[in-house]
Amino acid sequence: MKIKLFGTGAAEGFPSGFCNCSWCQIARETGGKNIRTRTSTLINDDLLIDFGPDTFSHSFFHGLDLRKIKHLLITHSHHDHFTPAEIANIHPPMAESNKLRLYGNDVIIDTMERIIDRLKLTERLDLQRVYSGIQYAADSYQITPIKAVHNPNEDCLLYCISHGGKTILFAHDTAYFKEDAWELAGQHFYNAVIMDCTSLETTNYNDVHMGIADNVKMRSHMIDIGIADENTAFISTHFAHSFGPLHERISPLLSDVGLIAAYDGLTIQV
Ligand SMILES: [Zn+2]
Ligand SMILES: [Zn+2]
Numbered sequence: 001m002k003i004k005l006f007g008t009g010a011a012e013g014f015p016s017g018f019c020n021c022s023w024c025q026i027a028r029e030t031g032g033k034n035i036r037t038r039t040s041t042l043i044n045d046d047l048l049i050d051f052g053p054d055t056f057s058h059s060f061f062h063g064l065d066l067r068k069i070k071h072l073l074i075t076h077s078h079h080d081h082f083t084p085a086e087i088a089n090i091h092p093p094m095a096e097s098n099k100l101r102l103y104g105n106d107v108i109i110d111t112m113e114r115i116i117d118r119l120k121l122t123e124r125l126d127l128q129r130v131y132s133g134i135q136y137a138a139d140s141y142q143i144t145p146i147k148a149v150h151n152p153n154e155d156c157l158l159y160c161i162s163h164g165g166k167t168i169l170f171a172h173d174t175a176y177f178k179e180d181a182w183e184l185a186g187q188h189f190y191n192a193v194i195m196d197c198t199s200l201e202t203t204n205y206n207d208v209h210m211g212i213a214d215n216v217k218m219r220s221h222m223i224d225i226g227i228a229d230e231n232t233a234f235i236s237t238h239f240a241h242s243f244g245p246l247h248e249r250i251s252p253l254l255s256d257v258g259l260i261a262a263y264d265g266l267t268i269q270v
């Protein structure tokens, strides 16, 4: 499987538009890998996870071809992961495109159903309501949603995705897993894990996000229980501006503890 991360910032992106903190000032001056847009991640060429407010621009600046996407998995309704008005651009006369199947929790599907009704999108968008612990087939992909530790008012989902004998765990946004998540995650062996590292040196941010220490704990636990090993790629992402996610600063911090610091455009083959 090929994994390409298009957006590696948190909700506000980096540098944050209205922010003048020293981290954001350095990011503006240096650019490159210090520019972090909002999340979406491509698997091979046809499965996209999340559709944030920058996904449209990824189709210009990072070679994302939205016309090839057949399956769109949404994790939760926070705006950096789900921009329904942009997804609605699939309808004519905005686009001539293939049909897209969108997978999400009740909040996501209810939102999309209202848009479909208004814009008559039924011929372009197929909606699949998904639930934690139930496995779904998406052509040659096997997808299992796992409930995240993120927002008590919504079943925020993480995704375990298998394809061609390889399996990845897409684990943001979430705090460190609780027992029920480990029970589901424990049913596979992972070749790659993409993890919430919003707060970097700050641990367990507001009980809804992770930092480096939590990612280290995730990695150790997964290796200990035999669902990952030294060859598993552990990628940390979703960095918030206030924790200083300058790539050159955080990359050694993460690589010293066996983690890969994501940046916009990072591609990994597993
Ligand atoms: Zn987020
Ligand atoms: Zn800032």
Ligand SMILES: [Zn+2]
Pocket (backbone or CB within 6 Å): 076, 078, 150, 173
């Ligand atoms: Zn979130």
